Amino acid sequence: MVEQLTRRREIEDVASDLFRDRGYAGTSIRDIARALSVQGASLYSHVTSKEDVLWSIVARTASRFETAADMAEADAEARRPGDPMEALASLVRAHVSVLTADVDAAGVFVHEWRALGPERRAEILARRDAYQARFRRRIEDGVAVGAFAMTDPALATSTILSSLNGVAAWYDPAGRLPAARIADHLVDLTTRMLEAS
Amino acid sequence: MVEQLTRRREIEDVASDLFRDRGYAGTSIRDIARALSVQGASLYSHVTSKEDVLWSIVARTASRFETAADMAEADAEARRPGDPMEALASLVRAHVSVLTADVDAAGVFVHEWRALGPERRAEILARRDAYQARFRRRIEDGVAVGAFAMTDPALATSTILSSLNGVAAWYDPAGRLPAARIADHLVDLTTRMLEAS
DNA sequence: GGGCTAGCCTAACGATCGTTAGTTAGGCAA
DNA sequence: TTGCCTAACTAACGATCGTTAGGCTAGCCC
Numbered sequence: 001m002v003e004q005l006t007r008r009r010e011i012e013d014v015a016s017d018l019f020r021d022r023g024y025a026g027t028s029i030r031d032i033a034r035a036l037s038v039q040g041a042s043l044y045s046h047v048t049s050k051e052d053v054l055w056s057i058v059a060r061t062a063s064r065f066e067t068a069a070d071m072a073e074a075d076a077e078a079r080r081p082g083d084p085m086e087a088l089a090s091l092v093r094a095h096v097s098v099l100t101a102d103v104d105a106a107g108v109f110v111h112e113w114r115a116l117g118p119e120r121r122a123e124i125l126a127r128r129d130a131y132q133a134r135f136r137r138r139i140e141d142g143v144a145v146g147a148f149a150m151t152d153p154a155l156a157t158s159t160i161l162s163s164l165n166g167v168a169a170w171y172d173p174a175g176r177l178p179a180a181r182i183a184d185h186l187v188d189l190t191t192r193m194l195e196a197s
Numbered sequence: 198m199v200e201q202l203t204r205r206r207e208i209e210d211v212a213s214d215l216f217r218d219r220g221y222a223g224t225s226i227r228d229i230a231r232a233l234s235v236q237g238a239s240l241y242s243h244v245t246s247k248e249d250v251l252w253s254i255v256a257r258t259a260s261r262f263e264t265a266a267d268m269a270e271a272d273a274e275a276r277r278p279g280d281p282m283e284a285l286a287s288l289v290r291a292h293v294s295v296l297t298a299d300v301d302a303a304g305v306f307v308h309e310w311r312a313l314g315p316e317r318r319a320e321i322l323a324r325r326d327a328y329q330a331r332f333r334r335r336i337e338d339g340v341a342v343g344a345f346a347m348t349d350p351a352l353a354t355s356t357i358l359s360s361l362n363g364v365a366a367w368y369d370p371a372g373r374l375p376a377a378r379i380a381d382h383l384v385d386l387t388t389r390m391l392e393a394s
Numbered sequence: 395g396g397g398c399t400a401g402c403c404t405a406a407c408g409a410t411c412g413t414t415a416g417t418t419a420g421g422c423a424a
Numbered sequence: 425t426t427g428c429c430t431a432a433c434t435a436a437c438g439a440t441c442g443t444t445a446g447g448c449t450a451g452c453c454c
Contacts, residue, residue: 007431021311026222029412041413042432050412111308114218155374155382162363163356170355177352185352193390204401226442238443239402247442 008046011036015053016104024054024108024115054112055120061102061109062127068094069134084142088194089187091135095164096186100171100179107168132157142194149196160190205243208233209257212250213301221251221305221312251309252317258299258306259324265291266331281339285391286384288332292361293383297368297376304365329354339391346393357387 014035018027029050030040047053072094073087080086099106113124136157142148150156164186171182211232215224226247227237244250269291270284277283296303310321333354339345347353361383368379 023220023222023311025220026312028410030410038431039433040411041415041434044413045431114220115223150386152374152382155379156386158363158367159360159383159386162366163360165363166355166359169359177349182352185349186356189347189353189356189390192392192394193386195389197389197394225440227440235401236403237441238404238445241443242401 011043011046012053012056013104016057016102016108019054019057019112020104020107024050024112051115051117051120054108054115057105057108058113058116058120058124061098061105062124062131064098064101065095065109065131066127068098069131073134084138084145084147085191085195088135088138088142089191091138092160092164092187092190093183095161096167096183097179099164099167100173100182103168103171103173110165110168132161135161139194146196148194150194156194160193163189208240208243209250209253210301213254213299213305216251216254216309217301217304221247221309248312248314248317251305251312254302254305255310255313255317255321258295258302259321259328261295261298262292262306262328263324265295266328270331280344281335281342282344282388282392285332285335285339286388288335289357289361289384289387290380292358293364293380294376296361296364297370297379300365300368300370307362307365329358332358336391343393345391347391353391357390360386 011032015027015032018031018035022031028040029043032053033040033043036043069091072090076083076087076090113121113128116124136153139148139150139153139156143150143153167182167186171179173179177185208229212224212229215228215232219228225237226240229250230237230240233240266288269287273280273284273287310318310325313321333350336345336347336350336353340347340350364379364383368374368376370376374382
């Protein structure tokens with residue numbers, strides 16, 4: 001049981017890596033198996049289908065983003081209640097943290113959800129919208145209290161999340177910028193983008 | 198000859214559409230043919246291979262970005278010589294303009310170049326780096342003359358381009374925001390992100 | 395009217411796809 | 425020792441993949 005769970009995770013991790021740089025459709029079951037030095041058919045002892053693997057990665061990553069955002073908003077509220085800037089900075093930091101903690105899975109989450117079947121794709125889309133709404137709400141709060149200035153909060157939200165997700169395209173855990181530094185910079189850039197001058 | 202060219206372009210346009218929302222690997226030759234009410238094998242009168250179609254889309258879009266940037270920098274230099282803010286705003290506007298002029302092709306350019314063979318992928322990567330360097334250079338200029346303030350111009354460049362490219366994920370020619378309005382907003386957001394306060 | 399050509403057709407190729415079935419080898423518990 | 429369980433194996437299935445070969449048809453130019 002325990003062994004099966006870890007083996008399953010091993011498969012998902014290898015699949016995350018491959019899905020991230022060849023895409024879901026561009027990666028075959030046999031590709032994943034080869035990376036584990038195993039025959040393609042052997043994976044079906046641990047997995048019920050290829051889409052099932054994708055779903056595990058995507059759903060798990062979605063949950064991580066949601067949980068991190070929960071904690072970030074609670075923390076911000078505890079530190080500076082009602083401060084939209086603090087709340088948004090906290091959300092940005094949480095997002096970058098999940099992104100950098102597992103770039104492969106995050107990259108798959110960001111790009112490969114389109115390959116899911118209709119119901120699962122719809123579920124992820126709904127959760128994605130709800131997640132994005134958390135950012136937008138904080139931005140609107142900031143506009144309401146005069147801390148932020150912009151004419152289109154919805155577009156600002158999309159723009160910010162695009163720039164954050166862009167990190168998944170180039171982040172390298174062994175690269176020049178450590179994750180914490182990246183988060184600092186993005187909080188700074190985001191803040192200056194929104195701030196009333 | 199002329200007819201062949203337009204038919205060829207028709208194929209590329211349909212392929213852009215499909216590649217954009219199923220990915221290159223997730224789209225078959227027969228899918229493209231079906232969208233044209235034609236048999237799969239019939240496409241090979243107009244096309245030498247599937248990758249050839251992808252390459253046409255990607256290379257053409259790359260050229261459009263490059264040409265637009267050329268003109269943008271020339272215009273900015275004519276209007277306000279040596280002004281980094283003007284130059285960058287002009288580049289942003291040009292980028293958004295190419296992006297919105299053909300969202301399908303732009304989306305394919307942004308995401309599907311990974312599916313190209315090694316040499317073509319390398320070429321696109323090089324051109325992409327050169328393009329990104331144009332933005333970075335303007336940002337560095339701005340920092341040098343004190344118009345911009347930031348600690349990491351390279352990261353700011355990546356962030357800006359990610360946020361611009363994000364437009365390809367949601368832009369709809371028939372949607373609420375016209376392309377010109379989007380460009381205005383993005384110039385505004387970008388400007389405020391970089392500006393020395 | 396005869397030939398050229400553009401555009402599509404049907405049929406098929408070998409390869410690879412996701413997946414199923416049935417089997418085997420090794421370790422642990424009774 | 426017996427028997428189960430995990431994790432792998434080989435072999436094969438039907439479907440689909442990109443691509444090739446060869447032939448048909450409709451319109452235009454001489």
